[in-house]
Amino acid sequence: MEENTNTTPSNFIRDIIEDDLKTGKHAKIHTRFPPEPNGYLHIGHAKSICLNFGIARDYKGQCNLRFDDTNPTKEDVEYVDSIQEDVKWLGFDWEDRMYYASDYFQKLYDFAVKMIKEGVAYVDNSTAEEMKNQKGTPTEPGTNSPCRERSIEESLDLFERMKNGEFEEGAYTLRAKIDMASPNMHMRDPLIYRIKKATHHNTGDEWCIYPMYDYAHPLSDWFEGITHSLCTLEFEIHRPLYDWFLDVLHLENRPRQIEFARLNLTYTVMSKRKLLELVTEKYVSGWDDPRMPTICGLRRRGYTPESIRNFADKIGVAKRDAMTDVALLEHGIREDLNKRAPRVMAVLNPLKVVITNYPDDLTEEMETINNPEDPSMGSRKIPFCKEIYIEQDDFREDPPKKFHRLYPGSEVRLKSAYIIKCNEVIKNDKGEITELHCTYDPETKSGGSSTRSVKGTIHWVSARHGKKAEVRLYDRLFVIEDPSSHEELSFKELLNPHSLDINENCFIEPELAKAKAGDKFQFMRMGYFCVDPLSTDEKLVFNRTVGLRDSWAKLEKKDS
RNA sequence: UCUCGAGUCGUCUAAUGGCAGGACAGCGGCCUCUGAAGCCGUACGUGGAGGUUCGACUCCUCCCUCGAGAACCA
Numbered sequence: 001m002e003e004n005t006n007t008t009p010s011n012f013i014r015d016i017i018e019d020d021l022k023t024g025k026h027a028k029i030h031t032r033f034p035p036e037p038n039g040y041l042h043i044g045h046a047k048s049i050c051l052n053f054g055i056a057r058d059y060k061g062q063c064n065l066r067f068d069d070t071n072p073t074k075e076d077v078e079y080v081d082s083i084q085e086d087v088k089w090l091g092f093d094w095e096d097r098m099y100y101a102s103d104y105f106q107k108l109y110d111f112a113v114k115m116i117k118e119g120v121a122y123v124d125n126s127t128a129e130e131m132k133n134q135k136g137t138p139t140e141p142g143t144n145s146p147c148r149e150r151s152i153e154e155s156l157d158l159f160e161r162m163k164n165g166e167f168e169e170g171a172y173t174l175r176a177k178i179d180m181a182s183p184n185m186h187m188r189d190p191l192i193y194r195i196k197k198a199t200h201h202n203t204g205d206e207w208c209i210y211p212m213y214d215y216a217h218p219l220s221d222w223f224e225g226i227t228h229s230l231c232t233l234e235f236e237i238h239r240p241l242y243d244w245f246l247d248v249l250h251l252e253n254r255p256r257q258i259e260f261a262r263l264n265l266t267y268t269v270m271s272k273r274k275l276l277e278l279v280t281e282k283y284v285s286g287w288d289d290p291r292m293p294t295i296c297g298l299r300r301r302g303y304t305p306e307s308i309r310n311f312a313d314k315i316g317v318a319k320r321d322a323m324t325d326v327a328l329l330e331h332g333i334r335e336d337l338n339k340r341a342p343r344v345m346a347v348l349n350p351l352k353v354v355i356t357n358y359p360d361d362l363t364e365e366m367e368t369i370n371n372p373e374d375p376s377m378g379s380r381k382i383p384f385c386k387e388i389y390i391e392q393d394d395f396r397e398d399p400p401k402k403f404h405r406l407y408p409g410s411e412v413r414l415k416s417a418y419i420i421k422c423n424e425v426i427k428n429d430k431g432e433i434t435e436l437h438c439t440y441d442p443e444t445k446s447g448g449s450s451t452r453s454v455k456g457t458i459h460w461v462s463a464r465h466g467k468k469a470e471v472r473l474y475d476r477l478f479v480i481e482d483p484s485s486h487e488e489l490s491f492k493e494l495l496n497p498h499s500l501d502i503n504e505n506c507f508i509e510p511e512l513a514k515a516k517a518g519d520k521f522q523f524m525r526m527g528y529f530c531v532d533p534l535s536t537d538e539k540l541v542f543n544r545t546v547g548l549r550d551s552w553a554k555l556e557k558k559d560s
Numbered sequence: 561u562c563u564c565g566a567g568u569c570g571u572c573u574a575a576u577g578g579c580a581g582g583a584c585a586g587c588g589g590c591c592u593c594u595g596a597a598g599c600c601g602u603a604c605g606u607g608g609a610g611g612u613u614c615g616a617c618u619c620c621u622c623c624c625u626c627g628a629g630a631a632c633c634a
Contacts (some may be wrong), residue, residue: 068634070633185630236565236628343594415593457592550596552595
């Protein structure tokens with residue numbers, strides 16, 4: 001991590017931690033980030049990662065990476081690998097503390113035996129259906145299982161035989177003996193272990209019984225000496241159970257579970273199930289499709305780790321459900337890239353301009369600064385000649401009010417080159433504009449002594465030197481702010497049909513052909529773009545990370 | 561319906577009995593060889609009703625609204 005530039009704002013969790021440090025409840029803070037390896041990490045996980053690792057960093061503690069892998073049927077090493085990559089990319093380091101809940105299967109088993117011996121857990125052979133009926137409803141108490149009073153000896157024997165694989169899946173479970181009348185459904189004798197004859201990504205076929213989350217989690221935290229176990233709000237109702245396991249096992253130096261609101265972002269979905277559906281049903285190209293809110297998607301889109309960490313700091317941490325405006329994320333990446341991205345010129349929708357009074361065979365090398373925000377980034381040369389491309393949008397045959405760009409008879413400055421004047425509009429026989437004939441003013445070369453100024457400055461690329469490229473313009477994935485909460489339509493019916501617009505005939509300045517995968521640029525007046533990982537020398541592909549703020553577009557929209 | 565949790569500018573978030581503040585978004589202006597960036601300015605909020613108090617976003621009561629909870633998921 002970078003040196004002591006801790007500007008992370010405080011929040012209620014940090015308040016608790018500072019208090020625990022002050023009162024001496026803990027001498028050292030220990031947190032953990034506990035993903036289940038059943039999907040790719042998304043921006044919501046990034047919030048949790050920044051919270052947990054950020055706290056460890058700021059209070060000189062430690063944060064573990066722990067895979068919460070207690071359900072072999074859903075988990076896979078593909079996810080284990082991607083999660084590590086994403087956490088590292090975000091800039092955090094778990095050092096030698098990468099664990100699996102499955103590392104603790106033996107200890108977990110031993111503690112379960114202890115619970116049976118203490119009479120607080122029993123083996124049940126009720127079917128799933130019977131158990132559901134015993135459970136009751138939120139308004140009606142449940143009823144005790146007929147197995148609830150099974151003797152300790154018998155439960156011990158059955159539990160061991162469960163472990164030994166003597167029974168079929170579903171035949172037996174281990175349950176906690178708590179209170180079938182509790183108003184909290186999670187306390188109505190919840191399951192501790194179930195039989196699953198599945199191969200586990202980490203432990204293989206060593207086990208055929210697997211602990212449930214509610215049991216594995218508090219104990220895993222305790223094994224690792226976690227002091228503050230941070231999780232999202234939906235686990236709030238599980239907290240009494242979290243504490244119960246620690247209680248009945250008489251464990252000292254207990255971790256404390258604290259819940260905070262998960263991140264929701266406008267115009268996207270955040271549930272792993274929904275993201276998985278988008279991937280498997282091919283609504284997007286993969287987990288790393290740049291429209292996805294996944295960490296790998298954002299990375300491919302051109303987001304930087306700094307901008308995401310910054311975003312996490314800015315949104316804060318609280319207990320109330322919230323829906324954060326994606327504009328805040330976008331602001332963060334613009335802010336970061338504004339400082340770091342070199343400015344280059346690229347024409348996305350080319351319109352040819354012939355400068356009729358410019359020498360036929362001349363090429364001038366125009367000097368241009370790489371980033372006005374950072375002079376240390378230097379300058380470069382770009383070729384200029386008689387034939388150039390400009391953006392179609394920068395010309396209007398019939399200009400609206402306040403249009404500062406090219407139209408018949410008007411003058412604009414070509415960035416870092418000359419002022420040109422539009423004299424003639426050339427059309428084909430269908431009446432489409434194919435070319436503009438302009439003249440330039442040789443006295444107005446950039447950096448020269450001329451003080452003549454015009455209202456508009458536009459970007460351009462030499463038609464003889466520019467290289468072709470494909471540019472992918474991304475927009476929000478969904479058409480409404482909260483696609484998960486529409487009364488009638490499913491989220492998949494609310495996808496934005498224009499979320500990807502591929503532009504294959506773009507021209508970029510020649511220098512840009514050397515760019516490498518992941519390189520980031522500002523295409524002047526257009527937005528921030530990065531080289532796609534699958535881009536090749538033969539076919540250059542750029543992804544638009546985010547557009548520039550466009551007050552002209554806003555003005556024009558308002559006037560229409 | 562029951563239990564638990566949460567309600568502060570449009571959005572996110574501070575203020576922990578003592579001036580309701582910041583960020584994003586918005587609006588207006590300045591500047592500009594990027595209609596970008598930057599700079600300046602501006603508007604906007606404590607869910608409601610009572611109560612306690614010199615003083616309430618904060619404490620109490622009732623109400624309202626929203627979220628979570630009945631997987632051998634996490």
